[in-house]
Amino acid sequence: MTDATEKNRAALTKAFAKLEHGDPGAFLPLFDENITWRVMGTSNWSKEVSGLANVEAELMGPLFANFTGPYRNIPELVLADGDHVVVLAKGHADTTTGKVYANDYCFVFRLAEGKIVSVREYLDTKLADEVLG
Secondary structure, eight states, rough: OOOHHHHHHHHHHHHHHTTOOOOOOGGGEEEEEEEEEOOOSSSSEEEEEEEEHHHHHIHHHHHTTTTSOEEEEEEEEEEEEETEEEEEEEEEBBBBSSOOOOEEEEEEEETTTTEEEEEEEOOOOHHHHHOOO
């Protein structure tokens, strides 16, 4: 493994270790200002958004507005190869409608110079639509 591979793996492992306990704060310093985030599929949540401000406004803001408490995302597997880190994870949050949102994810991160420049997020989009609208 290269130094970049291990640095990228460590950065994402550390961020997910915090998110596992409901603290998303470790991710923000990792996001590049020109990040592109693509939620795969054909659901209401599926889209591609570019730019950190847009990702926060169009993806993160609406997502977190659905939750009454912390959003936890528990990593099950972290694989890294050069600029790419793949994380399999299980999400969990209580929603404002009284439902539990527990989805399975596969995130494919691409990093450049220690910053996340792109994300491909795979999830159960039908579940997201049913629970989050």
